[in-house]
Amino acid sequence: MSRSLRIDFDTLPYWEGCRQKKLLILRCLACGFWIHPPLSVCSSCWSEKIKPQEVSGKASIYSFTTTKQREPASSFVTVWAELREQERLIVIGQLIGTDPAAIKIGDPLFLDWLSHEDHFVPAFGKARG
Amino acid sequence: MTLLPDHQGRRVAIAGIGRTEFNRDSGKSVGSLALSAAKSAILDAGLERDDIDGVGGVFCSDHPTVWPGYVVGGLGLNDIRWSSSSAPPSAAIVLEGINAVAAGACETALCYHAKYRWDVTSTSVRNDPMRQSPPMTFDPHFCRPLVSHCPGANGFAANMRRHMHEFGSTREHFGMLAVNGRTHAQRNEDAIFYGSPITLSDYLDAPRTIDPFTLFDMDMPIDAATAVIVTTLERARDLPHRPVVVEAGAFGASRKTDQIFQPFDGYFGAKVVMDTLWQRCGYKPEELDVVNLYDGFSVIAMDWLEAAFCTRGEGAGLLSDSWNEHTGQIRLPGGAVVNPHGGNLSEGRTQGMGQILEAVLQLQDRAGVRQVPDARLALATNAANPIDVALILRADS
Numbered sequence: 001m002s003r004s005l006r007i008d009f010d011t012l013p014y015w016e017g018c019r020q021k022k023l024l025i026l027r028c029l030a031c032g033f034w035i036h037p038p039l040s041v042c043s044s045c046w047s048e049k050i051k052p053q054e055v056s057g058k059a060s061i062y063s064f065t066t067t068k069q070r071e072p073a074s075s076f077v078t079v080w081a082e083l084r085e086q087e088r089l090i091v092i093g094q095l096i097g098t099d100p101a102a103i104k105i106g107d108p109l110f111l112d113w114l115s116h117e118d119h120f121v122p123a124f125g126k127a128r129g
Numbered sequence: 130m131t132l133l134p135d136h137q138g139r140r141v142a143i144a145g146i147g148r149t150e151f152n153r154d155s156g157k158s159v160g161s162l163a164l165s166a167a168k169s170a171i172l173d174a175g176l177e178r179d180d181i182d183g184v185g186g187v188f189c190s191d192h193p194t195v196w197p198g199y200v201v202g203g204l205g206l207n208d209i210r211w212s213s214s215s216a217p218p219s220a221a222i223v224l225e226g227i228n229a230v231a232a233g234a235c236e237t238a239l240c241y242h243a244k245y246r247w248d249v250t251s252t253s254v255r256n257d258p259m260r261q262s263p264p265m266t267f268d269p270h271f272c273r274p275l276v277s278h279c280p281g282a283n284g285f286a287a288n289m290r291r292h293m294h295e296f297g298s299t300r301e302h303f304g305m306l307a308v309n310g311r312t313h314a315q316r317n318e319d320a321i322f323y324g325s326p327i328t329l330s331d332y333l334d335a336p337r338t339i340d341p342f343t344l345f346d347m348d349m350p351i352d353a354a355t356a357v358i359v360t361t362l363e364r365a366r367d368l369p370h371r372p373v374v375v376e377a378g379a380f381g382a383s384r385k386t387d388q389i390f391q392p393f394d395g396y397f398g399a400k401v402v403m404d405t406l407w408q409r410c411g412y413k414p415e416e417l418d419v420v421n422l423y424d425g426f427s428v429i430a431m432d433w434l435e436a437a438f439c440t441r442g443e444g445a446g447l448l449s450d451s452w453n454e455h456t457g458q459i460r461l462p463g464g465a466v467v468n469p470h471g472g473n474l475s476e477g478r479t480q481g482m483g484q485i486l487e488a489v490l491q492l493q494d495r496a497g498v499r500q501v502p503d504a505r506l507a508l509a510t511n512a513a514n515p516i517d518v519a520l521i522l523r524a525d526s
Contacts, residue, residue: 092390
């Protein structure tokens with residue numbers, strides 16, 4: 001995998017999911033709490049029984065930024081996507097296929113994928129209603 | 130005057146400060162910068178090599194920093210009895226030194242911080258072989274492949290948008306924080322933005338580099354090292370400068386500690402710090418003469434302002450009441466001046482150490498043309514989630 005990724009025993013399932021366009025988030029088997037970024041201990045109940053599980057991909061905009069780069073001249077929107085599965089369960093990704101001027105906090109999002117080197121990274125588009 | 134509770138040990142003071150020039154291209158390694166500031170601080174306090182028996186520094190394996198052993202060896206120090214390496218926030222190492230002297234672990238501690246422009250935070254040196262980052266071990270949100278560069282700025286810009294959404298603050302309020310620093314920096318020849326004043330209109334009209342951030346919301350990466358000498362109040366009273374008494378210092382952390390990519394709860398750690406400080410020292414916010422708010426990003430200063438002076442979501446109203454459009458300055462209730470050195474936004478990225486150095490200079494009556502008249506009590510804050518730290522300092526009477 002890419003050298004730009006930080007891969008360890010906790011984050012490996014996430015990146016393996018990304019290879020297959022599956023968003024795998026760690027979940028505590030004891031209390032059901034979703035854990036992201038990945039940790040080996042549940043920050044809610046302290047159980048160490050944790051497994052990756054695929055999420056629905058339904059989300060809403062918690063916040064977003066628009067970054068302008070000079071070289072090469074370009075701009076992109078980064079969204080903090082709050083997943084429907086749990087309050088404050090946030091995955092960060094680029095906004096794609098959506099007019100940046102037409103988004104606001106709270107808007108619904110659907111999961112999409114961008115190719116990055118030899119794998120994929122999560123991205124989001126604005127969902128209808 | 131409220132004394133520290135007995136369990137906090139000996140009374141402690143800051144006796145001197147040291148710093149390098151602050152500039153964009155020092156031509157020096159981060160280690161050289163650290164040695165230079167450390168040496169200056171020892172001399173400024175009127176001390177000699179063998180007076181130092183403790184050394185603490187900010188050291189982070191994936192940042193360009195140097196550990197205390199480097200400084201001990203580099204300055205040829207002997208008989209060091211206390212040492213500590215603190216991860217950021219930078220001011221944490223000063224509080225570590227204060228606690229060490231209070232506890233009797235050492236008599237006189239040198240606490241330093243050194244950093245130079247590097248590829249992670251300074252776009253213009255992305256391809257400079259002299260300024261590459263150590264191997265990346267820190268990317269908890271997998272941001273590096275996503276936003277490619279300056280991921281921290283994206284997180285804090287998202288936080289500013291969130292603050293505006295939840296509390297009705299506007300870019301004007303964040304602009305007041307940025308312009309206030311820039312105004313003060315015009316009386317600080319060492320500031321990176323000395324000679325470049327801005328108005329609120331300049332702020333509002335500026336390109337939004339990481340919307341809602343403009344460049345005015347992000348501190349300027351510089352080559353900079355800073356250091357302070359911490360000793361007992363008793364010892365400090367025999368040294369050349371007026372002792373700066375540590376009235377209280379505190380760490381704080383609370384809620385999600387997702388660091389720079391999700392800094393949405395920064396207020397809560399700052400609140401723990403401020404509640405602890407007020408309780409320990411017995412002063413009230415209105416008694417402060419100088420309020421040095423950490424402002425690595427403008428929105429962080431908002432967190433600290435709310436934690437120190439009002440409560441969550443009330444910062445915008447407080448700023449509107451405290452802002453003077455004619456002077457381009459903020460004056461808080463009780464008259465306190467905010468960041469008379471310019472803050473990190475306008476003095477440069479000392480990562481919060483500038484706030485401590487300025488507090489010391491003001492309380493020692495050494496701030497020159499920007500001296501706040503009769504400055505007796507100062508607050509210096511640093512960091513934004515997960516670990517926050519602040520000090521309340523008083524001029525020895």
